[in-house]
Every structure is written in structure tokens, then in C-alpha cells.
Amino acid sequence: MKVHVLKPILHDKLGGLKPGKVVEMQDAQAQEYLKRGAVEQYETKVVREHPLPLAGADTSSSASPVAQVSQVTTAKKSKTGGRKKKAEQ
Numbered sequence: 001m002k003v004h005v006l007k008p009i010l011h012d013k014l015g016g017l018k019p020g021k022v023v024e025m026q027d028a029q030a031q032e033y034l035k036r037g038a039v040e041q042y043e044t045k046v047v048r049e050h051p052l053p054l055a056g057a058d059t060s061s062s063a064s065p066v067a068q069v070s071q072v073t074t075a076k077k078s079k080t081g082g083r084k085k086k087a088e089q
């Protein structure tokens with residue numbers, strides 16, 4: 001059984017386990033630590049009281065709206081239409 005350590009534990013095979021560590025141990029040992037309150041069963045599925053909205057659902061955002069992009073190009077043609085020549089010295 002996979003467990004999340006809540007209190008420091010000295011385990012015979014895994015050694016010293018610090019709070020916050022997630023380890024795999026035999027079910028019988030895990031049940032004993034669960035009774036003591038030293039571990040909690042590790043769940044990979046996140047359970048929320050208020051689930052996140054579905055992807056693509058219409059939700060109002062606190063972010064600023066996106067600015068509209070101009071379709072007009074800003075490059076300007078030169079008067080002669082060619083490259084500038086280097087000034088001779």
C-alpha cells in the first residue's frame with residue numbers, strides 16, 4: 001500500500017521516514033501506521049470539494065482582454081525604392 005508519512009517513523013526496512021515522504025509498504029504495516037495516525041493512504045486522484053471548471057467551459061477571467069492586432073503593415077517604402085548607398089568619404 002502506498003502511504004504519505006505524517007509523523008517521523010523508524011521503519012525496519014525503509015529506515016527513517018520523514019513527514020511528507022510517500023512510500024510503498026506492506027498492507028499490514030500500513031494499516032498499523034494508519035491506526036496510529038502516523039501515515040495516511042496515498043491517493044493519486046485529487047479530490048476537491050469544489051471541482052475545477054471543465055475545459056472549454058465559459059468562465060469569466062480576471063485577466064485583461066487581449067488587445068486587437070492591426071492588420072496594416074508598418075514597413076514604409078523608400079522614396080527611390082532601392083537600398084541606401086554608403087556615403088563616400
